[in-house]
Structure formats: structure tokens, C-alpha cells
Amino acid sequence: MRDQSSSAIVELSTLQEERARMILDNIEDYAVFMLDPTGHVKTWNKGAERINGYTLGEIQGRHFSIFYPPADIVAGKCERELRCATAEGRFEEEGWRIRKNGESYWASVIITAMRDPTGKLVGFAKITRDLTERRKAEEQLRQSEERFRLLVASIKDYAIFMLEPDGRVNSWNPGAQRLKGYQAQEIIGQPISRFYLEEEVARGKPWDLLREAAEQGRVEDEGWRVRKDGSLFWANVIITAVRDEEGRLRGFAKVTRDLTERRKSEEQLRRGEERFRLLVSSVKDYAIFMLDPQGRVMTWNDGAAHLKGYSAREIVGEHFSRFYPPEDLARNKPAQQIEAARRDGRVEDEGWRVRKDGTRFWASVTLTVMRDAKGELLGFSKVTRDLTEHKRTEEERLQLAQSQEAIRLRDEFLSIAAHELKTPLTALQLQIQGLRRDMASLEHKHEARIERALRSTGRLSHLVETLLDVSRISTxxxxxxxxxxxxxxxxxxxxxxxxxxxxxxxxxxxxxxxxxxxxxxxxxxxxxxxxxxxxxxxxxxxxxxxxxxxxxxxxxxxxxxxxxxxxxxxxxxxxxxxxxxxxxxxxxxxxxxxxxxxxxxxxxxxxxxxxxxxxxxxxxxxxxxxxTDLLAPSAAPDEAAAPGPERPR
The missing domain is CATH 3.30.565.10 (Histidine kinase-like ATPase, C-terminal domain)
Incomplete structure (x- = not known):
């Protein structure tokens, strides 16, 4: 009965060992294998083959130093690890190892001494894990953190520092020192309230901002802050809550920028805009108003009311196409001008416009695009001036000038034409007369004179054809x-x-x-x-x-x-x-x-x-x-059969 029990225990132990071996053999993320007391490989699982590249047949019986860089082998590292595992029971480290193909990888290694029931060393169990990707990620994170530290340390225009959860200063960059005047040893450990006005500290503003940042994740504020020397500056402040992976509040990041000069500029701009608004509203000879991006009237000055006849209450919110005559609306001119101003920045135009009472006036118009600092379209400014009287005077002056020019051209033309037409005609007459006198001469002589006569007549024909072209063009x-x-x-x-x-x-x-x-x-x-x-x-x-x-x-x-x-x-x-x-x-x-x-x-x-x-x-x-492509125009009835220029011969 005792023999049967012993046999059953042996079989159970063998079964458990077999199952354990099967489990270890199929683990692919860890290299799990056995070494003999001298460090030679005895067993080998799939994970070991995947990580180190050797098959069981290639590695069994070889010393485990094959996985180590040459410098470690020379330094006796392999032997020290076995001695340590023998003395301490286990050895653990991270370091570089070598695959079969010579490629290095960063490994986590645990070597455990194995003894029999009598305490005799029978070998070592070695577990190796490839941590190369983790090491790369850690190195990248370290480099990133170092770059960020250097970046923050190099920034001079922003105060960038950390606060403890209770609001005490934890770090200090050169920008903070330049902006606020404190050295790092003077301010680290001091409360954030040092930078606020006394009345704001009394109201609890610094801690209200920290509480809001903790609840919302971040808070932004602008207001007066105090330097070490007591002077004030207008600051833009962003406070961001910093939490760990478990969500615990570890402190706050605080970024402060001095906007004192910008605030002065904005105040000057506001005052300038106010003066400009008063100026525009007082102008009576020009219609000056604003359009939104769609072309609807946004503002209206006294000059616009005087020129166009609409009160501000009647026209604000209406589309500016109301000022254009029907023929311009049919050509979609208002939309074209809006598009041209948006594309080119401004557009100028002169043309007829329509008042509230339906009368027309000749207008000089300038439409200018208006954009914000980011380039976003805000609308358009439109300046209109009544040039009706100027146009009438200009047309009369132009008509007079055209009449005088026509008379001058007529007189000059008659003089030139008489001179130019007379020369070839005279030459032609002389040639023909000479030809008549010399009829008895040699044939080649007649031929030369006839050729000269033909050239003269050709020149005359060209002059006449040119004059006809001018007539056609003029009409x-x-x-x-x-x-x-x-x-x-x-x-x-x-x-x-x-x-x-x-x-x-x-x-x-x-x-x-x-x-x-x-x-x-x-x-x-x-x-x-x-x-x-x-x-x-x-x-x-x-x-x-x-x-x-x-x-x-x-x-x-x-x-x-x-x-x-x-x-x-x-x-x-x-x-x-x-x-x-x-x-x-x-x-x-x-x-x-x-x-x-x-x-x-x-x-x-x-x-x-x-x-x-x-x-x-x-x-x-x-x-x-x-x-290269021209559509054939339709000829006028009385011109369709008119001959064009003859082809030169």
C-alpha cells in the first residue's frame, strides 16, 4: 500500500513538472532557461529563442557569456553574477546583451541559484526580458525633460515657475527673476501672495485663482502685479493644475507675461479710435460708414445721411446694394466690389449711385477691407463723395478739348496728306511722261520705268488703304x-x-x-x-x-x-x-x-x-x-462686303 502511495506521488510530481515545462517552453515574452553550476545552458524555451536568436540545438551546452558584450566578458562580469547568485540566492540587474545576429538589446536579468534538498548547488534559473523599447522611451523622456528644463531656463520674456499645492513657490526661471526682481533663493518657499496687491490679498484672490485652477484644470487672469521693488506691471497670468498619473494634485505651473506696454498701446488705440469716431461723425462732405462681411451697413455718419438721404435708423442693417442703380444690380456689381476688396485689400470706383428719393449722383467710392490681427475679416470701410458737379465740369472740359484736338488733327492731316499724296503722284506722272517720250528706246529701259511707276502706284494704294482703315476704326x-x-x-x-x-x-x-x-x-x-x-x-x-x-x-x-x-x-x-x-x-x-x-x-x-x-x-x-482663340464678330450690314487690306505682293 505504501509503495502504491509513493508511486502515485512520483507520477503526480512528474505530471506537474511536465506541465510546468510545457508552460515555460511556450512563454515567448521572457527567455527562461537553466544553467548548470558552471554557467552552461541546459534548457531553452521559445522566449529565449525569440529574444536571443539561437535554437536549442545551437545554444545547449554553450556558456551563457555568449550573451554578453566583449567588454563585460573581459571584466569577468559573468562569473561575478554567478558568484553573487550562489552567495545571495539570486542576482538581478539591467544591462546590454547580445543576440545571435550581433544586435544589442537592453535586458532585465534575474539569475536564481537552484539547490537540491541537501543544499547542494545544482545550477541556476535565468529569466531575461527585452526592455529595449522601454529604455528608448525612457531615454526620449529624459532628453525631452532635459530640453524642456533648458527651454524654461532660457526663456527671459516669461516668468515660468512651479507652485506647491498650498501656493508656495517651488521653482524659479531667469524670466521670473527678470520680470519680478527676486533671486531664486529669495522667493522659493514664499507664498504666491507676494506678487499681488494688498487689497487683492485681503479679498483672497491668489487662493481663489488656485482653487479655480484645481477645479477647472487651468485659469487665466489679467491684472496688476507687484515686483520686488514695489513697482506695478500689467500681467497676463495662466495657472495650470499639475496632477500625477493617479490624479493627485502635485502643484501648479504658473506662466506670467508683462503686458504693460501692450496695455498702454491698447489704451492709446482706444483713445485714438474714440477721437476718430468723433471725427467721422462730424464730417459732412463725405459718407463714411462700415459694412459687415456680408455687405450690411453697420455704422452711419452725418455725411452719409446728408449725401444719401437715409437716417441711421432707416439704413443700419440694410444691404449696401440699395445705393446702386438697377443696371449695376443686374451686373451684380455690389457683390463684385465686395469680392475685389476682399481679394485686393481695397477697390476704388466711380459711377452713378441712388439716393433715398430716387435721384442719382455721380460718386467716387473707396471700399477698404478690415481685418483683425489674425487676418480674420471684420468687414469693410466705405467712403463716398458726391462728384456730380465735378463730373459735369470735367465732361464739358473734355468735350472742349476733344473739339480742339479734332480741329488740330484735321488741319494737320490735310497738310500731311496733301504732301504725302502729292509726292508719289508727281513721281508717277513724270515716269509715265518719260515712258511716252521714250517709246522707241530699248525694251529693258521701258521695263525699269514701268516698275518704278508700279511702285509709286503701290505706295499710293497703301496710303489710301491706311486712310480707309483709319476711317473704319473711327466709325x-x-x-x-x-x-x-x-x-x-x-x-x-x-x-x-x-x-x-x-x-x-x-x-x-x-x-x-x-x-x-x-x-x-x-x-x-x-x-x-x-x-x-x-x-x-x-x-x-x-x-x-x-x-x-x-x-x-x-x-x-x-x-x-x-x-x-x-x-x-x-x-x-x-x-x-x-x-x-x-x-x-x-x-x-x-x-x-x-x-x-x-x-x-x-x-x-x-x-x-x-x-x-x-x-x-x-x-x-x-x-x-x-x-489664340477669337470668336468671329458679326459684320455690320454695310461693312460685310467691304474689302480689307490687299495681301502684299
Missing amino acids: GRLTLHPERMDLVATVRDVTERLHDSAASVDCQLVLQEARPIEGTWDRLRIEQVITNLLSNSFKYAAGHPIEISMEREGAEAILVITDKGPGLPEKFMPRLFGRFERAAPMSHYGGLGLGLYVSREIVEAHGGIISAENVPEGGARFTIRMP
Whole structure:
């Protein structure tokens, strides 16, 4: 019976050991293994394999020093740990260990001595845990705390310090010393009430603020505070409750900033605003008022009431579109002006406005956006002035000036036209008369004179066509016939046709290579513009090269003609594209002074712009920018069949 009991006890013990072994073998977060008395590995679980990288077959029988850095092995650390575990029963530490792949990791290690019932040492149990991530987190926290300590210590513009839960000063930074005047040894341990006015201390304000911070988490306050020397400063104060992980109040963080100068500035600003309000309210000749971001009237001065006829009670809260005539409302002009002011900061406009009684007046209006310090839109200021009488006077003056200018242009035109038309006609007459006298001469002689006669008639035809273009432009009857075309090819055609003209004045035409630029334009009119500009360069830049370049930029075609001539006189630049204007006296160069004027009108009819400038290294440059797509305009009935300029031959 005793043998059966002993057998059962052995079986139970074996079963328990087997279960314990199975449990240990399957633990993956801890390396749990056995060492013999000399430190050689006897057992190995899955956690040990995962942490150290060795399989049981690779590590069993090897000395546990394989897990230690070389410096620790040389220093005899492994042997000391076993001796300590043998003497004390266990050894515990944290330190660096080495995996199979040579990678270091931070380990928590416990070595426990194992003895038999007689007290004989039979080996050691070793438990290792990988704490690398925890150590990294702790190191990052330590570095963060050190950076924060250095940051707080370096701040000079803010007083940043800690308070005990009862309100006594616990720490002190240089900013606090500079702001309040106390050295750290003078103030640490002193109550927060040191910084408050006597009447506030009597009311218990310092402790009220601490109590509110403890209840709400933080409290913010502005008010007068007292320095060590008794002087006052206006302070912004933030007190924040500091609690541990269990929620226990450990004290308060207090941040104080000196806002004395800002308070002075705000007070000056308030007084300035009050003076400005009184000034605006007293102005009678200008309507000066405010709009909210949606355009509703917020304020109203006496000038606005006088000019527009509304009292403040009638108009405040109403939309400012009430002041615009129906045609502006149909175009949504008020909303467009609001958007322009929001985008550009301000917008100016002159136009008709409507009074309360329905009468109209011509107004000069300035709408300015108003934003706060953060850039948030507060609304708009609007200043309106009645310019009705000024407009009437200006229109009368303009009409008089236009009449005088028309008379001057008429007289000048008649003089110039008579001179310019007479010269080719006289030459033509002489050539034809000579041809009649010399009918019996050689054939090539007749041919040369006929050619000169044709050139004279061609010049006359060009002058007449230019005059017709001016007439069409003046009467609004210049008609375009757009078609798809390649600008580069068109420019190349024109330069080829003008090659002889360029050679006759010793001008080299340099056409820069460019990819095709497709667009919808009036081919003949574009050729006319190119011819005019090149002819202009032949006239004023004779003997110099002329460069032509083209490129496409987005939805625009750009044509640039640059010569190396004497350039354009600065005094003629503002009126260079006017009618009958020339860049040099008529006595030096012929022409009606209409080529650039007609060119500008053609380019603008295509929705483009033409400009002229002097090149820094010498010469003049004309630049044309035109949209590549142009919708064909409808021709006037009496102009639809009117011929345009003939293609140059």
C-alpha cells in the first residue's frame, strides 16, 4: 500500500513538472532557461529563442557569456553574477546583451541559484526580458525633460515657475527673476501672495485663482502685479493644475507675461479710435460708414445721411446694394466690389449711385477691407463723395478739348496728306511722261520705268488703304474675318515678301526658330500688322539687323520684333500709338504716322495688346500678345462686303 502511495506521488510530481515545462517552453515574452553550476545552458524555451536568436540545438551546452558584450566578458562580469547568485540566492540587474545576429538589446536579468534538498548547488534559473523599447522611451523622456528644463531656463520674456499645492513657490526661471526682481533663493518657499496687491490679498484672490485652477484644470487672469521693488506691471497670468498619473494634485505651473506696454498701446488705440469716431461723425462732405462681411451697413455718419438721404435708423442693417442703380444690380456689381476688396485689400470706383428719393449722383467710392490681427475679416470701410458737379465740369472740359484736338488733327492731316499724296503722284506722272517720250528706246529701259511707276502706284494704294482703315476704326466699322492659321508660317511668309525691302535699306531679317502656333485670327489683318512693324523698323533702323521671335504662353501667342537702331525717344513713348504720331520729325522720315495706330487697333480688336520699349543694349522692341482663340464678330450690314487690306505682293 505504501509503495502504491509513493508511486502515485512520483507520477503526480512528474505530471506537474511536465506541465510546468510545457508552460515555460511556450512563454515567448521572457527567455527562461537553466544553467548548470558552471554557467552552461541546459534548457531553452521559445522566449529565449525569440529574444536571443539561437535554437536549442545551437545554444545547449554553450556558456551563457555568449550573451554578453566583449567588454563585460573581459571584466569577468559573468562569473561575478554567478558568484553573487550562489552567495545571495539570486542576482538581478539591467544591462546590454547580445543576440545571435550581433544586435544589442537592453535586458532585465534575474539569475536564481537552484539547490537540491541537501543544499547542494545544482545550477541556476535565468529569466531575461527585452526592455529595449522601454529604455528608448525612457531615454526620449529624459532628453525631452532635459530640453524642456533648458527651454524654461532660457526663456527671459516669461516668468515660468512651479507652485506647491498650498501656493508656495517651488521653482524659479531667469524670466521670473527678470520680470519680478527676486533671486531664486529669495522667493522659493514664499507664498504666491507676494506678487499681488494688498487689497487683492485681503479679498483672497491668489487662493481663489488656485482653487479655480484645481477645479477647472487651468485659469487665466489679467491684472496688476507687484515686483520686488514695489513697482506695478500689467500681467497676463495662466495657472495650470499639475496632477500625477493617479490624479493627485502635485502643484501648479504658473506662466506670467508683462503686458504693460501692450496695455498702454491698447489704451492709446482706444483713445485714438474714440477721437476718430468723433471725427467721422462730424464730417459732412463725405459718407463714411462700415459694412459687415456680408455687405450690411453697420455704422452711419452725418455725411452719409446728408449725401444719401437715409437716417441711421432707416439704413443700419440694410444691404449696401440699395445705393446702386438697377443696371449695376443686374451686373451684380455690389457683390463684385465686395469680392475685389476682399481679394485686393481695397477697390476704388466711380459711377452713378441712388439716393433715398430716387435721384442719382455721380460718386467716387473707396471700399477698404478690415481685418483683425489674425487676418480674420471684420468687414469693410466705405467712403463716398458726391462728384456730380465735378463730373459735369470735367465732361464739358473734355468735350472742349476733344473739339480742339479734332480741329488740330484735321488741319494737320490735310497738310500731311496733301504732301504725302502729292509726292508719289508727281513721281508717277513724270515716269509715265518719260515712258511716252521714250517709246522707241530699248525694251529693258521701258521695263525699269514701268516698275518704278508700279511702285509709286503701290505706295499710293497703301496710303489710301491706311486712310480707309483709319476711317473704319473711327466709325467702329473695322471688321475681322477670323480663320484657323499658323502664326509662325504667316510671319515667315511676310518676311520672305519683304526680303527685298529689307535688303534695300541694309537690314538683315533674323527669324528665330519656333514651333507652329495655331490660333484663330484674321490672316490679312495680322499680316498687315507685321508689315507695318517691319516697315517701321526699315525706316528708323536702316542698316541694323531686325530680330523676330515667337512663342506660346498658355492661351496667348507672343510676337516680338526687335531692332538694333537708335531706339525710341522717351518723350514720344506715351503717344507712340496715336493717330498721326511719329517717333521722329517729318522732315527726317516720311509717312502719315498712322501705321502704329492702325496696328494697335487691329491687335486690340483681336483681344490682344501691343507695347513698345527701348532695349537696354540699344534699339527698340515691339511686343504683341494675343489670345489664340477669337470668336468671329458679326459684320455690320454695310461693312460685310467691304474689302480689307490687299495681301502684299
